[in-house]
Amino acid sequence: MTNSVTEDQIAAYRRDGFVRIPNIIDKDDASRYAKAALAARDRISDLPADPTFTRVAQVWQQDDTLRELTLSPVLAAAATALAGIPLRLYHDHLLIKEPHNGAATEFHQDQPYWPHLGSRHSLSAWVALVDVPAARGCMTFIPGSHRLDGLRRQDVHDADNLMRVAPQLLWEPRVTVPLRAGDCTFHHAFTAHSAAPNRTDDPRIAHVVVYMDADTRYDPRKRPAGQPLTEVGGVPEGIPFPDDDFPRLP
Ligand SMILES: O=C(O)CCC(=O)C(=O)O
16 A cells, blocks of 8 residues: 655645546455455345435445445545544445446535535545446546535435536536546545446445544435434434544544
C-alpha cells in the first residue's frame, strides 16, 4: 500500500471535490477483496432489489476480509488528510454493477441522503477491486460542484433530477475517471457524481467507505424514507454517533 496523499492531491481534492489516488491498495489485495466481495454478495441474503447495482451495506460487520479494507489505516489516513479534520466511519457498502446491468447511477450528491447534524465534511473512498474502464461503469464527477450545499435530496434513478434543482450544472465540464484494480477516488459528499451502466461481461466491483466528521451528530429528520435505521444503528437524536458502530479512524 502507498502511504498517504501528496500536497498536490490534497489541493486537487479541495479545488475539484474529488481526486484519483492510484494504487491505494496493491493488485493482489484488490483481487483477494474482489473474491471476498462476490462471496459476500452470494452469502448475504435479503439484499435490496435495485436495477442500478447489487448493494451490500455494512459489509465490514459481516465479513472479516472486507472489514480489513473498510478499516484500512491507509485509506483513513488519506481521507483525513483530504478532509483536514478528524473522521469516523459512517458506513461502507459494496456496489456491484452486474454484467450488462444497463442502469446508470444518475447524477446526485451524497450528503442530502444522510441524517447528519453539524457535519463539517464527509467524503467517500470508492475503491476499484477490478479494472473499471468507462464501459464497466466508472465514476464521473462535476468539478467544483462540492460548493453547492443547499440542495434537496436527488434521485439516483432519475437522469434529470439533479439538473432540475441545479440547472447550471448542465453546462459544467464532467470528468470521467477510469480506474485500475487497486486505485480509488475520494469524493466530497457534495460533489455531483454519476456512474455509467456496466456494458461488459464481468461485474464491476467497487467497495465504498464513507467517512464523516468525527463530531457529527444524528438528525433523524433527515433520514430518507425507506432507509433502514440499521444503517445508523438506531442512534438517538442529537447525540454523537457511538464509537462501536461508527469507529474513529485511523
Ligand atoms: O458506484 C456507483 O454506481 C455510484 C457510487 C456512488 O454514488 C457513491 O459512492 O457515492
